[in-house]
Amino acid sequence: MSIARHFVLAAGGTGGHMVPAAALAAELMRRGHHVALISDERGVRFPGLFEGVQTHVLPAGRLAGGPIGWMRAASSMIKARSMAIELYRAFKPAAVIGFGGYPALPALLAAFNLKIPTAIHEQNAVLGRVNRLVASRVSAIATSYADVARLKDAYRGKTHLVGNPVRDSVLALRAKPYPLLEEDGIFRVLVTGGSQGASVLSKVVPDGLSLLPISFRRRLQVTHQARIEDIDAARAKYAELSIAADLATYLPDLPEQLAWAHIVIARAGASTLAELTVAGRPAILVPLPSATDDHQTANAREMTAAGGARTIEQRNFTPVELAKQMQKLGLDPTALQNAAARARSCGRPDAARDLADLVESLEDTHGDMPIGEARPIKFGDQAVFA
Incomplete structure (x- = not known):
């Protein structure tokens, strides 16, 4: 049995981000870990998805609306990153996992600041905007498809095909x-x-x-x-x-x-x-x-x-x-x-299990492996880039 650890999941407030985050949260808690969620007001209102999970709402402006909108978004991001840093100092996560959406960005920036291992999960067959912004700095990238557009070849060594986790039901x-x-x-x-x-x-x-x-x-x-x-x-x-x-x-x-x-x-x-x-x-x-x-x-x-x-x-x-x-x-x-x-x-029913395996391995980056490199992992019969 694995040692109980703390993990933070960060996701934007749409179902496409929240459902896989909830499936990973359930799998990690089954393994005895503690999980906290960072999202926006929409994300924490999804009924029945995050029972037993600490939830935290951070301000996260969208990068839209021209120069004025960008300034407002930057101000929100800076404030949210500071809030996330304070949360991490109290919660002491072993890793922070982003699922895309703007609330994930300050959560990951705070993790970079504190040198906490990180991963991102991409649900779509095209790497999303927030995930593109942080891909170069995260410890691992998990994908749902074998071919993901806008994912640079330079990241192949830390990219793992796991699938998109679904609810137990x-x-x-x-x-x-x-x-x-x-x-x-x-x-x-x-x-x-x-x-x-x-x-x-x-x-x-x-x-x-x-x-x-x-x-x-x-x-x-x-x-x-x-x-x-x-x-x-x-x-x-x-x-x-x-x-x-x-x-x-x-x-x-x-x-x-x-x-x-x-x-x-x-x-x-x-x-x-x-x-x-x-x-x-x-x-x-x-x-x-x-x-x-x-x-x-x-x-x-x-x-x-x-x-x-x-x-x-x-x-x-x-x-x-x-x-x-x-x-x-x-x-x-x-x-x-x-x-x-x-x-x-085409289904990948072991996605939650395989993603949880990857997440549990991230704490090893505190030791003999630099942040940004991925330890080779074999997930069942799924293809893994290592």
Whole structure:
């Protein structure tokens, strides 16, 4: 059993950053360690993710808004770094791990100041802005994809492919079979735009499903997560089209919904992709075109190339195109089950374990290894750069 240590996790307040941080926190606490979280006001409000974890809110301005905005952001960062330094002097972390997002930046800067070992985890297939800023100084870089754009070759020696950690409730789905799909049985569709929903899905999906053959349409049971400003119109549209649908602005039981879904229509956020591939659920993906560096399109490539998903650019995401892709998959149970298996083949269910192994190894950098170099580590059958 490992010696109990203190670890600080720092993440911005979106689900894509917070969910993997929560999964790592749970794994570290199972190993007997103590964990503290640094985030912003949004991050500490995620329900049920960080039970038993100390939480700290730091000011973290965004690097936007021109010269005045930059000055304000710099002032916030300096204040947040000072607060983090005081926290570390009391908490004495063995390592600080950043998951991206602006609150992670002052937390990592404070760790550099005190020469505390550090790591960053990149959820997307493109290295994020904050992670790019600190990549040269951290002790280790953990990635979710084998190919990560904007990750310099110079960092390869400290880069480790671990995957994107998911919640235990999602991980449990990997042991369950793909839901039985009978020829005339209910066909369950899950529609989700991520933690904040997606208006385009609410506008296109009902009309797209209405174009399916009537014998197929009558079998549909839809669960749709919609933005609060879209939900009433989407609910009315499903009712008008006589499509059975349950709508909500938030799905607290998302793992349960994912368990029975035959197909998922979704954005291509990092956590969504990780959950789909761990659970083994085929999907129609509509990447968010405004995502920084178009990272959602990059995220979708691996699962799509494997045959577990079909990707439709938002500009081409029309009711006709959606209906066409639904028929290609949904009308052939064998094709759908094959797609589920191919989606599952992209999953990395040991991501939380492997990331925790990496994090536990970081304290060794206090001894005979300089900060910024990585000790070679083998994580199961996952590829490791060392």
